[in-house]
Amino acid sequence: MASRDLEKNRDGNYNNYSNYPPQSSSSIYHLHSSERQWTSWLVPVIVVANIAMFVIVMFINNCPKNHFGFDTCVARFLGRFSFQPLRENPLLGPSSNTLMNLGALKWEKLVQHHQGWRLITCIWLHAGVIHLLVNMLSLVFIGIRLEQQFGFVRIGILYLISGVGGSVLSALFLQKSISVGASGALFGLLGAMLSELLTNWTIYANKAAALFTLLVMIAINLAVGILPHVDNFAHIGGFISGFLLGFVLLIRPRFGWLERHQLPEHARVKSKYTPFQIIFFFVAAVALIAGFTIGLVMLFQGKNGNDHCKWCHYLSCVPTSKWECGN
Known part of the structure; x- marks a missing residue:
């Protein structure tokens, strides 16, 4: 996963490297270890909660009794937990x-x-074991590192709001089908990783490589969403929400700010944030509020997003000779 270039110091902590005058490199190496590293507990709790919810859903589903009978269910040795x-x-x-x-x-x-x-509850439901496994592995892979860097409060807010953002866009464009899953929230974390890289650009080494890797990863995941039965609108809505939230929640002091008192006068940073960080913050905050307001108003007024965007349905499914894009 594209993120900071990190290297352990003698104390076992991680330090961030960036381009800086050579004569200051040794002090920078030590001072960056003072950045707080959080213990990730929220992401594991979310994973456990999703698994527990799936078990409850399967218990209530009870395929042998409520649906087709025992002989037609999959994995019959699971009893009432067997699959459709x-x-x-x-x-x-x-x-x-x-x-x-x-x-x-x-x-x-x-x-x-x-x-x-339902905009919130659908985030905690999954369509099957495969769906659950893919999402939870992605959450562990992405979320733990973000929580270690930014803490549970910001990552929790990011996860929940991105999930709701994905739900809103999905409901606007997919009005004849149901949608479940944490994919919108997960794409929000991906979007936040991208905006975090951009807004904290000055403290990264190998910027181009990190940006290219992250963009390729995002493009591949969004491309998978054009397959049938995949709710790509939830992915896109979550990604946009997380991308904007990243500029607001994941802003860091510019490189050199934490070490300013231990550096020579001529090398000290005068302001905590760069002008670009401040501009990104306000533009993203306004865009996020406006987007949610417009989306929720349209949704609860019964608007159909496809009426305002005739080609947008291709963002979720592209018909081919192998499959059709039905509901």
């Missing part, structure tokens, strides 16, 4: 009705039945 037939759910999970009853995202429920809470 593969023709209904190839991801090894519950029925769509069970997911709907427990809080899946559905435009009709949001708008006509005023169940706005």
Whole structure:
């Protein structure tokens, strides 16, 4: 994962390297170890909560009793935790009705039945074991490092708001299907990694390599979203929300600020943040508030996003000779 170039010092801590006058390199090496490293506990808790929720969903689903009978369920040795037939759910999970009853995202429920809470509850549901496994591995891979660098408060806010942002965009454009999963929140973390790299540009080494790696990773993940049955609008909404939030929540002091009192007068940094960091902060904050306001107003007024963007459906599924883009 593209992030800071880190190297251990003698105390076992990690130091950030950047281009700096050679005569100051030894002191910079030591002073950067003073940056606080948080212990990651929120991300593991989120992973456990998602797994526990999936177990509860499968318990309630109870395929042998409530659906097709024991002989048609997958992994019958699991009893009431066995999965729906593969023709209904190839991801090894519950029925769509069970997911709907427990809080899946559905435009009709949001708008006509005023169940706005589904924008949040759908983030904690998964369509199957495969879906859950992919998302949780991604969360551990991305989220733990971010929480170690920025703490549980900022990463928790980022995760939740990005998830809601993905839910809003999904509900605006996919109005005849249901949606579940933490993918929007995960793409929010990816978006935040990109904005964090840009807004804290001065403290990075190998900037171009880090930026290229991260952009390739984002592009591949978004490209997967054009396959059928994948809610790419949740990915895009989460990514945009996280990208804007990163400028607001993940801003760091410019390189040299923490060491200013131990450096010669001529080498001291005069201001804590660069002008670009300040500009990014305010522009992103305004764009984020405006985007959520417009999206939520359109959603609860019953608007269909496809009416305002005729080609946007291709962002979630591109039909080919191998598959169609049905609901």
